[in-house]
Amino acid sequence: MAKELLKGNVAIAEAAIRAGCEAYFGYPITPQTELLEHMSKRMPELGRTFLQAESEVAAVNMVYGAASAGVRVMTSSSSPGISLMQEGLSYIAGSEVPAVFVDVMRGGPGLGNIQPSQSDYNQVTKTAGHGDYHPIVLAPSTIQEAIDLMVLSFDLADKYRTIVFMVLDGAIGQMMEPAELPPMRELPTERPSWALTGKGNRDKNIVTSIRLGAQPLADFNDILQEKLAVIEKNELRYDELYTDDAELVIVAYGTAARVAHTAVKRLREENIPVGLFRPISLWPFPYQRLGELADRVPTFLSVEMNAGQMIHDVREAVGRDVELDFFGRPGGIIPLPEEVEDKVRAMWRQQELAAQIN
Amino acid sequence: METSIIIAGFGGQGVLFAGQLLTYAGMDQGRHVTWIPSYGPEMRGGTANCTVIISDDEIGAPTVARPDVAVALNLPSFEKYEPLVKPGGVLIVNKSLISEQSERTDIAIVEVRANRIAKEFGSVKMANMAALGALLAKRPLFSLDDLLQTLHDHLPKRKHNLLEANKLVLQHGYEVGMETAVPA
Known part of the structure; x- marks a missing residue:
């Protein structure tokens, strides 16, 4: 495929679609709105799900639901919207379901402004919600790299059943550069074995972040930490x-x-x-x-x-x-x-x- | 070789499109290019601008403190960017809307009645093209023919009825640029 002149936000949305994103839930916020806008046009064309939620809190929980069903899902937002998503993020991490988030960061704290910023470094890398975990966080510096990392984000989310964040500042979201989009992938025909697909004749699957006993939760945390240690070793870039x-x-x-x-x-x-x-x-x-x-x-x-x-x-x-x-x-x-x-x-x-x- | 260009004016003057056209042309010529708009709240009814970089090498920062070339389509843009153009650079002034004169002697200045030229050929909306023509005359990043080819290749088909008028406006702006003497 030839290089095209692409706007960051649009390139990311299209890359996600070609990587096999089946469902997008989001709420508009500058400077990432073109991403949602592109999704709103393309996803229905392809017979996939686009839903503009009533808030970021709703959007992240829709992502959680779709991810629990084994659907390739994403959302995107900008700094204050990501703050609103913290609870849902933690639930997703506690449930070990794959989900992809794009954060086109803007100036903070508070509503701040809509200008390019790297204000969310701490917010996304340290936990992105309560509890002991880290999402994988990828940071592109060109539009080509944003496209490539968007595809990788879905693969890593699936591989580790984890949250993957791609973070960029508003400048990369808004600027245009020549870049090449990947070919369109086939969507999966089967759901992962752990997914909530209706029990039928198989054993029941449970996706939850609640573990009321102290020991079961401690055991889960041990498993989570082991997984994070593997990611720390394998996914340095x-x-x-x-x-x-x-x-x-x-x-x-x-x-x-x-x-x-x-x-x-x-x-x-x-x-x-x-x-x-x-x-x-x-x-x-x-x-x-x-x-x-x-x-x-x-x-x-x-x-x-x-x-x-x-x-x-x-x-x-x-x-x-x-x-x-x-x-x-x-x-x-x-x-x-x-x-x-x-x-x-x-x-x-x-x-x-x-x-x-x- | 790297050239930075800021194009600025009111929202609706085709500032962002003019920048994109230069960016496409640079890309079509195999150069490295970036385009970045201002996207602050001031865009509504206020001034809009974009920065284009065309380079032989990989481009780092997409914004610049001082551009090699500035195109001022309205007075606030003139006031903001006239002092910032790098020595040896180029300033294109839309004389239709800017009566002030630059006193700088270290840059090439082209005053072009962009609105009037555009109106002559059909629509004031093409004022941006008159300014681009003048720009190419003073800073030949690529030939006028190359730019026209780019316009043909990237303008949506449904707008191809506008190609001829845009071509004439670009050529007219180019001629004004060629006729303007550069200060010694």
Whole structure:
């Protein structure tokens, strides 16, 4: 298939459809509404389910219901809408059913604004609801990558019977870039063996998140943690630019990584040995690879479109013996490459100065 | 080589479409391209703008502090972007709606009566095309013929009756651009 000029939100919706999404439940919210709009047009055309719920709370519970029936299902929203979905998310996690969520993040807290932001890092990576679990969280930085990760999201959700979040900021949702969509997949003809499909002659299936006894719930948590450990081992994704000889490494994802990419290229022209480490899976977070870099690289900079959320994971990865600084713009402002360049130049001067003194 | 272009005006002046047309043309020429709109609440009745980047290499940041080229279709856009155009850059001014004059001498400025040209050929809605024609004259990102081909290839068939008029407006804008002297 040839490359087309695609808007992020539309590309994601179409990729989900081609990946075999059978049902979509959602509620409009800027800056992701084009995703829902595309679904509203395409899903009925294909004889699949599109339903605009009365709220995000209703939407997430519809997702829970469809997922329990073994249907490939998704929803999408933006930050305040994801906040509303927390209870349902936790129930889905506690029931171990696969479900895909797209969060096109906007500025917070509160209703905040509709501008691009990475305000939900903590909300989605740490648990996305009460209880001990993590969704898989994937963060694209281009529209092509958003398409590819959307397809992967459904596969990972099915494989691990888990929640997969794809998170992007409003900029990637709203921008257009040439990208190639995947071919249309056949829909499954059978439901998974655990799904609630009507008992018939088989043994009964139970999908629930309630385990009233302390020991049964503790046992379930053990099983869940074992599964998360497998995901942590198998599903790490990241990208690196000029880290081989870098003496200062920027850590950034999504649009912040694109901004950092521009800054790194310009700084390299000034012979400043800077590199870029871009986590693609935010959970599991690539602690180990960053830790390896920290054995050699003395200085790191976390660049985020918030007041500093991922930086805590970066600190855990690189340890206390290296310098770690932060540059970020909260409130829905996309940082400029020039601002990142100024920050890196200042850090690099310090680093050179320190080297001279030593 | 990377060129950043901001196109700005009132909602309804075809700002976003003009940007998309440049983006499609860049893509059709095999270049890397990005298009990003402003999508704030100011879009309703206020100003709209989009940023287009056309590059030989992979594009990082999709937004810029200072563009290489700015197209101002109304006065608020002129006031906002005229000071920001990079030295050596290009500013296209819609003279039909902007009576103010830039005092900058470090950029190429084309004043084009975009609304009047567009009206002459049928509809004021094509003012954006007059401005794009002027832009290509001063910054030949691709030829006018390439842009016309792109317009033909990506405009929905049901709108193909508008192709000829758009072509004439683009050509007229291009001529105005070619006739405008660049400051030394």
